[in-house]
Amino acid sequence: MSISLIAAIGRNNVIGRDGGMPWHISEDLKHFKKITVGHTVVMGRRTWESLGCKPLPNRRNIVISGSMPLASGIEVRHDAGFLEQYRGNSCEEEIFIIGGGQLYGKTIGIADKLYITETDIPIEGADTFFPKIDLKEWDCVSNSGPIIDGKSGSTVVFKEYERHRQH
Numbered sequence: 005m006s007i008s009l010i011a012a013i014g015r016n017n018v019i020g021r022d023g024g025m026p027w028h029i030s031e032d033l034k035h036f037k038k039i040t041v042g043h044t045v046v047m048g049r050r051t052w053e054s055l056g057c058k059p060l061p062n063r064r065n066i067v068i069s070g071s072m073p074l075a076s077g078i079e080v081r082h083d084a085g086f087l088e089q090y091r092g093n094s095c096e097e098e099i100f101i102i103g104g105g106q107l108y109g110k111t112i113g114i115a116d117k118l119y120i121t122e123t124d125i126p127i128e129g130a131d132t133f134f135p136k137i138d139l140k141e142w143d144c145v146s147n148s149g150p151i152i153d154g155k156s157g158s159t160v161v162f163k164e165y166e167r168h169r170q171h
């Protein structure tokens with residue numbers, strides 16, 4: 005089992021504003037769906053609320069919250085500790101952390117892989133950020149684009165990073 009973070013990141017590591025996504029990029033939504041469908045997605049309580057408290061279809065949805073009661077179609081965990089059991093597990097399955105900022109910050113240290121969509125849209129008043137990707141710890145293993153998103157007109161680049169392995 006491997007643990008991956010997946011995020012769309014703007015200039016200065018921006019990922020959110022006012023409890024929601026600061027942009028709508030359909031190419032990124034398609035990319036996100038293609039990568040995560042059929043897998044487990046794990047999100048913080050605020051990201052769950054930003055999705056209208058509706059589970060993402062065709063995925064096992066886990067919401068992390070210290071306070072939230074159970075809801076239909078999801079599993080609730082009270083902290084991120086349960087992810088530890090998946091580290092170094094020989095099973096092939098990939099588990100995806102899908103946000104937001106608090107949960108990315110808590111889990112980047114145990115992640116094996118990062119799927120990052122970079123966008124160039126300038127955002128005023130952003131309040132949520134992705135943690136710094138330290139290139140001493142991460143190797144960029146895939147870089148595709150730039151492509152222009154037809155609907156928003158923004159430029160996006162899809163990158164994948166794997167944790168740097170000492171040889």
Ligand SMILES: NC(=O)c1ccc[n+]([C@@H]2O[C@H](COP(=O)([O-])OP(=O)(O)OC[C@H]3O[C@@H](n4cnc5c(N)ncnc54)[C@H](OP(=O)(O)O)[C@@H]3O)[C@@H](O)[C@H]2O)c1
Nearest residue numbers: 012020023024025048049050051069070103104105106107
């Ligand atoms: N650009 C992107 O790719 C992307 C992706 C996802 C989200 N976002 C954006 O990010 C923002 C939300 O992020 P956020 O940082 O405000 O919140 P968040 O990480 O989604 O959720 C925070 C909440 O999750 C729970 N939680 C998280 N880590 C925990 C831990 N280790 N142990 C226990 N509980 C934990 C707590 O819930 P309780 O308070 O209930 O205990 C905490 O208040 C929104 O603007 C959203 O649109 C952007």
